[in-house]
Amino acid sequence: MGRTLAEKVWDEHVVRSTPGEPDLLYIDLHLIHEVTSPQAFDGLRLAGRTVRRPDLTIATEDHNVPTVDWDKPIADPVSRTQVETLRRNAEEFGVRLHPLGDVEQGIVHVVGPQLGLTQPGMTIVCGDSHTSTHGAFGALAFGIGTSEVEHVLATQTLPQARPRTMAVTVNGSLPAGVTAKDLVLALITHTGTGGGQGYVVEYRGPAIEELSMEARMTICNMSIEWGAKAGMIAPDQTTFDYVRGRPEAPTGADWDAAVEHWTSLRTDDDAEFDQEIVLDASEMAPFVTWGTNPGQGVPLSGSVPYPSDFEEEGDRVAAENALRYMALEAGTPMREVAVDTVFIGSCTNGRIEDLRLAASIIEGRTVDADTRLLVVPGSARVRLQAESEGLDVVFKQAGAEWRGAGCSMCLGMNPDTLAPGERSASTSNRNFEGRQGKGGRTHLVSIPVAAATAVRGTLSSPADLD
Amino acid sequence: MDAFTTHTGVGVPLRRSNVDTDQIIPAVYLKRVTRTGFEDGLFAAWRGDESFVLNQEAYAAGSVLVAGPDFGTGSSREHAVWALQNYGFRAVISSRFADIFRGNSGKAGLVAAQVDEKVVQRLWDLLEAEPGATVTVDLESRTVRAGEGPDAVEDSFDIDDYTRWRLLEGLDDVSITLTHDEDITSFEAGRPAWKPALT
Numbered sequence: 001m002g003r004t005l006a007e008k009v010w011d012e013h014v015v016r017s018t019p020g021e022p023d024l025l026y027i028d029l030h031l032i033h034e035v036t037s038p039q040a041f042d043g044l045r046l047a048g049r050t051v052r053r054p055d056l057t058i059a060t061e062d063h064n065v066p067t068v069d070w071d072k073p074i075a076d077p078v079s080r081t082q083v084e085t086l087r088r089n090a091e092e093f094g095v096r097l098h099p100l101g102d103v104e105q106g107i108v109h110v111v112g113p114q115l116g117l118t119q120p121g122m123t124i125v126c127g128d129s130h131t132s133t134h135g136a137f138g139a140l141a142f143g144i145g146t147s148e149v150e151h152v153l154a155t156q157t158l159p160q161a162r163p164r165t166m167a168v169t170v171n172g173s174l175p176a177g178v179t180a181k182d183l184v185l186a187l188i189t190h191t192g193t194g195g196g197q198g199y200v201v202e203y204r205g206p207a208i209e210e211l212s213m214e215a216r217m218t219i220c221n222m223s224i225e226w227g228a229k230a231g232m233i234a235p236d237q238t239t240f241d242y243v244r245g246r247p248e249a250p251t252g253a254d255w256d257a258a259v260e261h262w263t264s265l266r267t268d269d270d271a272e273f274d275q276e277i278v279l280d281a282s283e284m285a286p287f288v289t290w291g292t293n294p295g296q297g298v299p300l301s302g303s304v305p306y307p308s309d310f311e312e313e314g315d316r317v318a319a320e321n322a323l324r325y326m327a328l329e330a331g332t333p334m335r336e337v338a339v340d341t342v343f344i345g346s347c348t349n350g351r352i353e354d355l356r357l358a359a360s361i362i363e364g365r366t367v368d369a370d371t372r373l374l375v376v377p378g379s380a381r382v383r384l385q386a387e388s389e390g391l392d393v394v395f396k397q398a399g400a401e402w403r404g405a406g407c408s409m410c411l412g413m414n415p416d417t418l419a420p421g422e423r424s425a426s427t428s429n430r431n432f433e434g435r436q437g438k439g440g441r442t443h444l445v446s447i448p449v450a451a452a453t454a455v456r457g458t459l460s461s462p463a464d465l466d
Numbered sequence: 467m468d469a470f471t472t473h474t475g476v477g478v479p480l481r482r483s484n485v486d487t488d489q490i491i492p493a494v495y496l497k498r499v500t501r502t503g504f505e506d507g508l509f510a511a512w513r514g515d516e517s518f519v520l521n522q523e524a525y526a527a528g529s530v531l532v533a534g535p536d537f538g539t540g541s542s543r544e545h546a547v548w549a550l551q552n553y554g555f556r557a558v559i560s561s562r563f564a565d566i567f568r569g570n571s572g573k574a575g576l577v578a579a580q581v582d583e584k585v586v587q588r589l590w591d592l593l594e595a596e597p598g599a600t601v602t603v604d605l606e607s608r609t610v611r612a613g614e615g616p617d618a619v620e621d622s623f624d625i626d627d628y629t630r631w632r633l634l635e636g637l638d639d640v641s642i643t644l645t646h647d648e649d650i651t652s653f654e655a656g657r658p659a660w661k662p663a664l665t
């Protein structure tokens with residue numbers, strides 16, 4: 001019987017397999033950031049161990065870094081300590097670090113692909129749940145805990161139980177103005193936040209194949225929001241074109257050998273998945289969340305649901321609690337919901353294509369007087385690229401704040417937070433209570449919806465602007 | 467990880483059930499960037515109370531905690547185990563442990579010895595009658611022992627075979643994987659040359 005993409009990548013990385021024990025998997029790339037690594041390095045130190053493969057390990061600073069005055073010392077002492085600890089650890093253990101101020105600094109999941117380090121068929125881990133982003137290249141990529149970070153540092157391997165596989169086949173084409181973000185938000189609402197539990201998911205079908213690499217990353221990024229262990233997309237010409245020529249991509253004969261191998265990774269025609277979901281992209285529309293988990297969403301043209309709309313008791317209670325926290329009245333059209341802050345950024349939607357799309361909508365318009373628009377590039381490179389294209393000027397002329405690179409308001413570990421009761425439209429991935437600041441209320445949206453919302457001040461799509 | 471064969475140390479009677487990990491170490495103590503130093507947060511909410519057992523001199527140097535059922539429930543934070551170890555505990559005796567806490571203990575080298583509820587009761591009585599008395603946790607023979615004469619306690623405890631083996635050998639997960647070092651090295655030799663490596 002044939003094998004799936006996930007199974008092929010898995011099999012290629014098994015160092016050791018014994019019945020009754022998890023497989024020992026080799027890890028091709030270990031990404032590190034300041035929040036989940038300190039105890040792991042401390043553990044190495046206590047045991048007198050070293051990093052086995054510093055050449056397969058790379059660190060950057062993202063969660064805590066300020067997006068203004070980044071040339072000055074970090075004001076918050078806790079953030080500063082975490083960042084300084086990473087710097088010391090990277091130095092002591094010989095790990096390459098791209099610190100704040102470095103041209104390759106940025107959100108860890110933006111930096112890997114941008115350097116060409118993220119390649120098809122690899123195993124990639126990071127102490128961060130959105131490591132699933134890298135699956136867009138046909139890599140097996142997943143988040144791990146701090147003990148596992150230590151394990152990978154010391155051994156470059158990880159004991160892992162073989163996961164089940166699921167196919168999400170998306171037929172048709174996305175209508176104009178509907179993005180990968182809308183697709184994945186609709187999928188999560190369809191399956192619920194636990195629908196992917198225990199699975200490595202492969203997104204496939206014509207609608208997926210048509211997507212750019214960056215849009216594919218947006219989809220794989222949010223795999224974790226419906227509980228999947230990882231999301232993957234088979235590598236194809238789009239993938240190869242994106243990787244080719246990047247600083248860490250193979251060259252010459254190595255490139256040819258790599259592409260030949262990557263091409264062989266596609267799921268075989270006779271392979272079987274443990275589970276399958278089929279969706280039609282042509283029926284999709286701009287999609288937004290109304291609640292406090294990413295599975296509580298509706299089309300932008302819809303209304304805030306009534307708790308009684310839900311069949312299951314648990315969903316009804318969750319909806320009641322969410323409406324209370326979000327201060328929303330059931331039945332309110334989503335388009336009438338006014339927001340205070342629009343956040344464009346994060347590892348979900350903070351890449352150059354996202355900023356270009358946002359700028360194309362904002363250009364020649366102004367941000368609503370009662371709304372603040374924060375544009376935070378996913379990496380320093382994205383920032384510089386955007387500035388070379390004049391996108392920063394478009395944003396600033398419209399009245400937006402143009403910032404430095406980092407996670408920023410995605411999780412509000414730096415000073416970019418919502419005030420209690422403030423409402424945001426955010427291109428990030430989590431609308432949990434307090435995620436963007438204590439008492440903050442988050443609506444997850446796509447780039448076009450974020451841009452149009454900034455202009456109108458209420459949840460909107462570009463079609464509402466004319 | 468240090469091997470654990472047998473340990474004898476001052477027993478601390480913690481007459482409480484359902485001690486969750488938030489009580490073992492509250493969230494505000496989790497910001498530290500090291501794996502050490504968490505002893506200051508151990509049982510933080512109770513340490514302010516003068517009558518709390520660890521505030522009594524006889525028990526202050528305790529290394530064997532004897533607690534009520536359902537010890538270590540709640541949040542999965544690994545810091546709960548670190549806090550107990552940082553304080554000086556080598557073993558916790560209870561009649562029931564939360565799964566994740568038990569798993570984390572095994573990984574970090576803290577012995578979670580599960581005994582019959584009556585044994586806990588007798589240990590409590592003995593340790594309160596004789597503050598500062600020692601308890602022996604013998605992992606090789608899976609027995610706990612304390613006291614002498616008619617009130618002496620000696621009973622067996624449960625711990626799964628795999629964890630016991632790892633603790634006796636002093637092997638953490640990393641150490642176990644490192645016993646397969648040859649497999650890893652030979653796997654590395656077969657990796658394609660075009661895979662990315664940083665300089």
Ligand code: SF4
Nearest residue numbers: 130346347407410411
């Ligand atoms: S941008 Fe948000 S989701 Fe992505 S790594 Fe940073 S905090 Fe996590």
